[in-house]
Amino acid sequence: MTDFAATRAKFHLPEGVIYLDGNSLGPLPKSARERARRAIEDEWGEMLIRAWNAAGWMDQPRRVGDRIAPLIGAQPGTVVMGDTLSIKMYQALAATLAMRPERKVVLSDTGNFPTDLYMAEGLIRSLARGHVLKTVAPEGVEAAIDESVAALMLTHVDYGSGRMHDMAKLTEKAHAAGALAIWDLAHSAGALPVDLAGCKVDFAAGCTYKYLNGGPGAPAFIYVRPDHIEKAQPALSGWLGHAAPFDFDLAYRPARSIERMRVGTPPVVQMTILEAALDIWDDVDMAALRARSIELSELFIRDVEARCPALSLASPRDPARRGSQVSFRFEHGYAAMRALIARGVIGDFRSPDRMRFGFAPLYIGEADVRRAADILAGVIEGGAWNDPVYMTREAVT
């Protein structure tokens, strides 16, 4: 049984704040402070260039990948860190299209996070070989999978609504049609059990600054199914993905391992912080985490629906079809969210009218959820959302 009081004690949570936005940026693990200091002062400061070997910086992208692997149902040696989720999705899609040269359709849905669609658009434009990005409604994905599809590219859990796709079923359907499946795990990794190997997923990528608490701008990860690794041609063929980077050959020859998906010099300090954050998962059972996340989300929905009739649930009602977040529609959602944040409950807002709340059992408990719903009800009932001070738009909330 996972001890969630113990995991909570491992985070720095600011005084007076209930943090329901770990689905955007996870909070600071206490141990990350000292680990970052060590990386900066003891490794960089004292060892200088020698730290690439002596402090294990060179192997870090693979070592950290191997620590993420069990959280997403991946085998050792199938996950490597680097770059951003956008770049990792691009690598996955480029490799997929090269493995299905005769097919022209990239199938996605309108609930996908825009950057995945944008990166696909950019790749398709570059390739100029008649590929088409076909974007259907999330509920229409299954029916749209046919033998024209090269890549099924989906985000597992919708960033806005928390709606979760059936990864096993859609991947199987894609395979039956001869397509490959690429999954974006941004809102899944660390939020719920994922079984990449069991679902025979072809490629996956995710970020680590949300539920994995790696800090702002922590590197992304990419997963490649073991039997694809040697076939996946890196489109972004950087020197650290070379079979022997320090031979400085003039011609590229990809590594035979997952490291072929490395590109340039990894962000050592950010990755060290992430490595510290991953320690917390050593004692976490993903099934227990999932059960707890559902309990907390259900409690929040119940309390908010009972007290805020002006808000309507924008997430699936069935918890089995939701990730670890819940959204409510409210016409004045932007101002209401700002008013709520001013009162210490941090969620966020997604256009056009969604108030979004994430439930991370590692550091959020029942009392937090009850109190958050209570403060939200106060904001809605009290009309704080009508205060002009909360209406000015900022880039991110």
Place this chain on the structure above:
Amino acid sequence: MTDFAATRAKFHLPEGVIYLDGNSLGPLPKSARERARRAIEDEWGEMLIRAWNAAGWMDQPRRVGDRIAPLIGAQPGTVVMGDTLSIKMYQALAATLAMRPERKVVLSDTGNFPTDLYMAEGLIRSLARGHVLKTVAPEGVEAAIDESVAALMLTHVDYGSGRMHDMAKLTEKAHAAGALAIWDLAHSAGALPVDLAGCKVDFAAGCTYKYLNGGPGAPAFIYVRPDHIEKAQPALSGWLGHAAPFDFDLAYRPARSIERMRVGTPPVVQMTILEAALDIWDDVDMAALRARSIELSELFIRDVEARCPALSLASPRDPARRGSQVSFRFEHGYAAMRALIARGVIGDFRSPDRMRFGFAPLYIGEADVRRAADILAGVIEGGAWNDPVYMTREAVT
């Protein structure tokens, strides 16, 4: 006049070390320790998601780009940070090829850092439109520029030998032939004066963990000539390069500014460290830096040549044709470098036989150079390079 004793005092330099490898990884600026702590504890820890606005994280890639601009002769609003040098070179080359669709040659040289060649190879393979990566000897570049060339893609200062290309002349020649010029500034930015605007360079990119001392894995920068910015089609069209990222449109529309070259979430902690490192440049005159770098390099060459006849200069003898580093060939260079490092003088080794030494006047002075040459002479004369303990190869030295 730049006060190099004052700049030196701003770095943490380990006891007993003479650091001649700042061309690979610059040392730790003292102020970076506290700035990193603030970013981690006060911003991430206390402000959480709110820091994207409140701590200026969202604008950081452009703000930091504007601080690098004057060091490379670029106008404000033409430089933005993110990703790695490999990715930034890919963006520059992809945009260039799209601007010269009728031309098929990417011209580079054998002295280029391999990752630039590898990324070009990957892009060309993806495009599958008959592009050719033509790689000539560095001295043959000028003669090879003709009207088949779409992109002249060169590293300004050779990573191995320190040989410097004539940026003004080659860019002019490229333009005269109707080509665009892309410069990799990895060994130039912070090493010597660069005049991108004056040379009318089309695209440039560089890393910040060498002479700019941004720390291991600090983000790269990209420069786009102002009149190209709105024409440069982003191949890696990530959401933070969108004109309005937080509208979450399903279709990509590039920002009208240099920010279109942004891709995904920036590495905030690394970029904050870099921002601290850039403060040091406020009082540095690039002409004075260059003069000092030449003095130090000349002194080192003189001393080493006088005392180590077994070593032969692998860098141009004319300092006007060199960057801020000097290489010597020595058959047993690998073991000799390890022996030297064991004695506190840190340079590095590049295949097959080059011992490489960087001279960064911000923290290296005459006494360091004399002492380094003295210790090197001791290693060479004393035969320490013949000790088996130094012969085992490591990934990086």
